[in-house]
Amino acid sequence: MLAAQVRAYDTPYVLTTVPVPSNLGPHDLLIKVAAASHCHTDAMVRAGIFGTHLPCTGSHEGAGTVVKTGSAVTSFQAGDRVMCGLPLEPCGTCADCTGPENQTHYCTNTKGAVGVVSNGCFAEYVRVDARSTTAVPDAVSLVSAAPLACAGRTVWRAVEQVGLGEGQWLAIVGSGGGLGHIGIQFAKKRGLRVIGIDARDEGLALSREAGADVVIDARKGKEQVVKEVHEVTGEQAGADATITLADADSAAALACAATRMHGTMLQIAQPIEVQIPFHEFIFRDIRVRGSVLCSPGESKEMMEFVALNGIDVKANLFHGLEKIHDLVEKVEQGKIQGKAIIIVDEEQIWREEELGAEF
Structure with a gap:
């Protein structure tokens, strides 16, 4: 698959071909990415602030369609539209994992974070954790859902x-x-x-x-x-x-x-x-x-709120992963309004018209 990767700190993304993720854990999902957006954290990853092991595919803000599920996943099935989760493999035992839903923070014992220390959404497919992933209602577009994955x-x-x-x-x-x-x-x-x-x-x-x-x-x-x-x-x-x-x-x-x-x-x-x-x-x-990020329950409440009340995500669209350098250039110029978003899979976006996605 095609992916935009950080290969060395303080250098541009490298557009390259890498294997599609294949070894899914029991709680994993394989997502066919429809849209992925750029966040300030992506610049921090490229600068080496998080000590990310390289190479690493960029973007932790993605949305798309479930292609395959891990053996323990019961909340999603192939064909579901989702907003990608960021944390991978939370420990499941700390206070932030066990709740309540107004948890004080996020699990600090995770084994990865999509697009930060693990491969992210600037790719045709991405591996995410079902436990931190959120279903996207028909009323919400995948273009809007992508930046909501972190910014929202x-x-x-x-x-x-x-x-x-x-x-x-x-x-x-x-x-x-x-x-x-x-x-x-x-x-x-x-x-x-x-x-x-x-x-x-x-x-x-x-x-x-x-x-x-x-x-x-x-x-x-x-x-x-x-x-x-x-x-x-x-x-x-x-x-x-x-x-x-x-x-x-x-x-x-x-x-x-x-x-x-x-x-x-x-x-x-x-x-x-x-x-x-x-x-x-x-x-x-x-x-x-x-504060940072939502709990899974808070994320679900946010998406339901958006579906009911609407939200206008100011989107600056770039069509195709090949436009990654154009996106970064616009962001670094500091003149962009809202979010810079790459449409990775045009077909998924076209299909949304049949669902009646309003927001």
């Missing part, structure tokens, strides 16, 4: 974790990126009021398009951003909670400053160091948390 799962859980109720204010720093524009929609469809904060013209435009109630340009500086947040939130002087998706050195400090006293800042971005002035902790009692 991550920001869905972030909106869940801040624990806000209808009418409360959520600020998102980095609101106009791949995760941010999805997060805005999740929050708005759950009745929250959203302040989008971004530092790019394209990001500000996408924040408005996604439905943010207020959009603020971070390039104005922290003092002005906080002033504008206070103007819209009134006496409570800040957002009830803030999600940080931008990895700029100043992003976490800005997020805390934009949050009301005793509020929560949820850190999703992964800079080498998260820099926050001490007075945000000590004098303003800002509670800082981190």
Whole structure:
């Protein structure tokens, strides 16, 4: 099969031919990939941040159709449309594996992660774990499902974790990126009021398009951003909670400053160091948390929510794995809006019209 692989750190993907995965474990699925998208983590893999053993096929955001199932799989069968799971072979015994479904994090004892330390979705076929894979309802397209596999799962859980109720204010720093524009929609469809904060013209435009109630340009500086947040939130002087998706050195400090006293800042971005002035902790009692990925149950709830309420994933489509270098070039230019997605199998996408996929 054709695959786009990382063969050496800090070098372009290599488009090559590799064997189709054949040795499925009892909980594995073999997926014929329909669409795969690029995530910031893919750049981190290519930079060697995770120490990935090379060669490794890129992309941990994929969706497609089940071709074959492992001996212990009962939840899926050949022909099912799915959003690929990321973790491979969780231990099954730690607290995060055994639940409850609002688990504190993900299993740290997994034996792999698709597209990060194991071969990923920039290929015609991919091996994934059925236990972390999610069925795709007929109403949801595989093009939308692919970026939801990481970006969607991550920001869905972030909106869940801040624990806000209808009418409360959520600020998102980095609101106009791949995760941010999805997060805005999740929050708005759950009745929250959203302040989008971004530092790019394209990001500000996408924040408005996604439905943010207020959009603020971070390039104005922290003092002005906080002033504008206070103007819209009134006496409570800040957002009830803030999600940080931008990895700029100043992003976490800005997020805390934009949050009301005793509020929560949820850190999703992964800079080498998260820099926050001490007075945000000590004098303003800002509670800082981190989060990543959904549990299987949370992922299922997200997909059901999307099928019922709709979501508009801003997709920049590239047709064929041969376009991998064009995709990376556009992403690295920093001018792209939303998610960069490769259509790997056009036939699966054409068939979706018969299913009535709306979103």
